Amino acid sequence: xxxxxxxxxxxxxxxxxxxxxxxxxxxxxxxxxxxxxxxxxxxxxxxxxxxxxxxxxxxxxxxxxxxxxxxxxxxxxxxxxxxxxxxxxxxxxxxxxxxxxxxxxxxxxxxxxxxxxxxxxxxxxxxxxxxxxxxxxxxxxxxxxxxxxxxxxxxxxxxxxxxxxxxxxxxxxxxxxxxxxxxxxxxxxxxxxxxxxxxxxxxxxxxxxxxxxxxxxxxxxxxxxxxxxxxx
Amino acid sequence: xxxxxxxxxxxxxxxxxxxxxxxxxxxxxxxxxxxxxxxxxxxxxxxxxxxxxxxxxxxxxxxxxxxxxxxxxxxxxxxxxxxxxxxxxxxxxxxxxxxxxxxxxxxxxxxxxxxxxxxxxxxxxxxxxxxxxxxxxxxxxxxxxxxxxxxxxxxxxxxxxxxxxxxxxxxxxxxxxxxxxxxxxxxxxxxxxxxxxxxxxxxxxxxxxxxxxxxxxxxxxxxxxxxxxxxx
DNA sequence: TTATTAATTGTCAAAACGACAATTAATAAT
DNA sequence: ATTATTAATTGTCGTTTTGACAATTAATAA
Numbered sequence: 001x002x003x004x005x006x007x008x009x010x011x012x013x014x015x016x017x018x019x020x021x022x023x024x025x026x027x028x029x030x031x032x033x034x035x036x037x038x039x040x041x042x043x044x045x046x047x048x049x050x051x052x053x054x055x056x057x058x059x060x061x062x063x064x065x066x067x068x069x070x071x072x073x074x075x076x077x078x079x080x081x082x083x084x085x086x087x088x089x090x091x092x093x094x095x096x097x098x099x100x101x102x103x104x105x106x107x108x109x110x111x112x113x114x115x116x117x118x119x120x121x122x123x124x125x126x127x128x129x130x131x132x133x134x135x136x137x138x139x140x141x142x143x144x145x146x147x148x149x150x151x152x153x154x155x156x157x158x159x160x161x162x163x164x165x166x167x168x169x170x171x172x173x174x175x176x177x178x179x180x181x182x183x184x185x186x187x188x189x190x191x192x193x194x195x196x197x198x199x200x201x202x203x204x205x206x207x208x209x210x211x212x213x214x215x216x217x218x219x220x221x222x223x224x225x226x227x228x229x230x231x232x
Numbered sequence: 233x234x235x236x237x238x239x240x241x242x243x244x245x246x247x248x249x250x251x252x253x254x255x256x257x258x259x260x261x262x263x264x265x266x267x268x269x270x271x272x273x274x275x276x277x278x279x280x281x282x283x284x285x286x287x288x289x290x291x292x293x294x295x296x297x298x299x300x301x302x303x304x305x306x307x308x309x310x311x312x313x314x315x316x317x318x319x320x321x322x323x324x325x326x327x328x329x330x331x332x333x334x335x336x337x338x339x340x341x342x343x344x345x346x347x348x349x350x351x352x353x354x355x356x357x358x359x360x361x362x363x364x365x366x367x368x369x370x371x372x373x374x375x376x377x378x379x380x381x382x383x384x385x386x387x388x389x390x391x392x393x394x395x396x397x398x399x400x401x402x403x404x405x406x407x408x409x410x411x412x413x414x415x416x417x418x419x420x421x422x423x424x425x426x427x428x429x430x431x432x433x434x435x436x437x438x439x440x441x442x443x444x445x446x447x448x449x450x451x452x453x454x455x456x457x458x459x460x461x462x463x464x
Numbered sequence: 465t466t467a468t469t470a471a472t473t474g475t476c477a478a479a480a481c482g483a484c485a486a487t488t489a490a491t492a493a494t
Numbered sequence: 495a496t497t498a499t500t501a502a503t504t505g506t507c508g509t510t511t512t513g514a515c516a517a518t519t520a521a522t523a524a
Contacts, residue, residue, distance in 0.1 A: 004267075004321055007280045009241035012313070012324055035236075048239045051322070055313045078308050079326050081244070081287045089236055090283070092244055092324075094311050146455070147379075162471075180513055182472070202470040203522040223378070223457075228513065394502075412482060414503070419480095434501040435491040460482065 011091040014059040015046035015130065016074075017137035018067065020102030021154040023163065025119050026170040027102065028134065030126070031066065032114035037088055038127040044134070045115070046093065055094040063098055066113050068106035073099040073153040077133075077140055085129050097137040099153035145171050146227040148220060149190055152211055160198050160206035161185060172227060180228065188224060190215050243323040246291040247278035247362065248306075249369035250299065252334030253386040255395065257351050258402040259334065260366065262358070263298065264346035269320055270359040276366070277347070278325065287326040295330060298345050300338035305331040305385040309365075309372055317361050329369040331385035377403050378459040380452060381422055384443055392430050392438035393417060404459060412460065420456060422447050 018029040033043045045066045049058040056076070064070050077095040085091070102117070109115060118124065120138065125131065145151050151167050152159070161182045169176055185191065192212050197205035250261040265275040277298045281290040288308070296302050309327040317323070334349070341347060350356070352370065357363065377383050383399050384391070393414045401408055417423065424444050429437035 004243060004280070004323075007243055008283045010244055010281075011236060011239055012242055012244065048236070049242075049313065049324075051240045052315055054315065055311055055324070076310050079287055079311055081281065081326075083284055083286065091236075092281075092287070094313075160471090177513070177515085178470090179472075179474090179515080184512090197521095199521085202520095204469075204471050204520045206471060225455075225457075225511090392502090409482070409484085410501090411484080411503080411505090416481090429490095431490085434489095436489045436500075436502050438502060457480090 008090075011086075011089060012049045012055065013046050013091050013093040014049060014055050014062060015044040015080075015093050015095050015133060016059055016063060017044060017077075017095070017097040017134055018063070019097060019099050019120075019137075019141060019154060020105065020117060021167050021170065022102055022117075024166065024170075025121075026167075027117045028120055028123060029067070029105070029115055029117055030123065031116075033127060034114075041127050042124045043127045044130045045113075049094075059094070059096045059098075066109060066115060067100060068109055069100055069104060073150065075140075075144070077137060080129055080133065082129070095133045095136065097141060099141075099150060101154060101156055103156060142171055147223050147225070149188065149216065149224060149226070150220075152216075158194065158196070158208040158210055160201070160208055162201060162206050163198075168226070176228065184226065184228075188219075188226075190219065240322075243318075243321060244281040244287065245278050245323050245325040246281060246287050246294060247276040247312075247325050247327050247365060248291055248295060249276060249309075249327070249329040249366055250295070251329065251331050251352075251369075251373060251386060252337065252349060253399050253402065254334055254349075256398065256402075257353075258399075259349045260352055260355060261299070261337070261347055261349055262355065263348075265359060266346075273359050274356040275359045276362045277345075281326075291326070291328045291330075298341060298347060299332060300341055301332055301336055305382065307372075307376070309369060312361055312365065314361070327365045327368065329373060331373075331382060333386060333388055335388060374403055379455050379457070381420065381448065381456060381458070382452075384448075390426065390428070390440040390442055392433070392440055394433060394438050395430075400458070408460060416458065416460075420451075422451065 020027045020029065029045065030042045031045050032040050045062055047058060047062045049055050053061065056074070059074055063072055063074065074096055077097055079092055079094050081092040083090060123134070126134065151164065151171060154167060155163060164185060165176065165178055165181050168181065190212050191209040194208040194210060196208045198208055199205040252259045252261065261277065262274045263277050264272050277294055279290060279294045281287050285293065288306070291306055292302070295304055295306065306328055309329055311324055311326050313324040315322060355366070358366065377400070383396065383403060386399060387395060396417060397408065397410055397413050400413065422444050423441040426440040426442060428440045430440055431437040
């Protein structure tokens, strides 16, 4: 029997930065940690990678368990592996960011896991290096969203241009000209205009749109230049 | 003493896809594997993550040992963690891609580690999931190089526009108009024209350029649209 | 009927893009 | 010495994209 003799073995975990959008602000979902050390402090949702699953599998499992959602947009970010990042035992963690429709989130899970949505700009201090993970995730979300049409993942099936506009402004923490924005976003050809209007936000009402699934999956890797005057 | 009871522990490794450019073609550096299983088969250069180092540290250590180079451009790609990817024992591997100046590579190390440069399009089959890693690295290199000025990392300090041009064509596996290319690349403001010319390639000779280090480090994260007609 | 408000469409000058042509600086051939 | 040759470099120009800003539209509330 061949062995990789005397190499050290480590725990491997996943941690997920779950982003949501309530119509006004960008939010992240945090949980109260249920095990020592740092029990009852706020942390990202995570878990150990089991023997029969890949890190991607583990991240999906954790998300399913804690949000009730399957098939959510999930992207591997990077590995966090400083030797002393976990004070108890060496643990490497694979960071993921997830984009979910906050309205699909099953709120009763708040109680089960002591989960809570926080404004991205007004969140508690987190355990270990989770603060760094959130900062990295935010940066990566901004980067990716400037080039690829991924923010739709945080909106309902039917959405309006003004909703999308606010979301883009939130993610990029900047003002975007509404007139240029709607022209640019419709010119991607990814949106299908519906007959129905959303009248809750204004007198005139804003037309609902939905994603053109075909073009979306075909173009999800295309560079789109969705942010004006972008300097990263 | 707190413990994460009964969680499985794994080996964690790094594997590096080392890219180089010989003036004509894109190449990768492979090594003959020195341990069982699959001993003497071609593989990426890699190693286990030691107890006192992060995966980034480990990747740098491996690169230093096998190429003689320090401080090379190194980028974390993704983690490879399918449960059965290593037949002997569960091992997760962090994939990195590295860009080095092939001329700085210390050739005597070829013998020490049975390393060899291969044309990216004419390489042997690799062990485990290393073939997938190379494919992923190539894709990521292409993606990144279309937006950020990173290909300079594969050229000497002094280089010519035609050299850079060939490198861009190699990486993207496409033809680029020389006239538009030189205009675009110089208009980034990242290059400083030197008085000296390289006369090996043509009668007229091509001016040498060097990187404007200041602007380079300031703009290394900027979106630059370096590829014409790009559809990813 | 009118005032109000947000959504939408319109205008336009500047910049970027990319297809293609002409010129230039050297060497090699005559 | 003159000319042919070749690759590097600079130039041209119509099209498209960008982004600053104005005007119009569709509804409701006064």
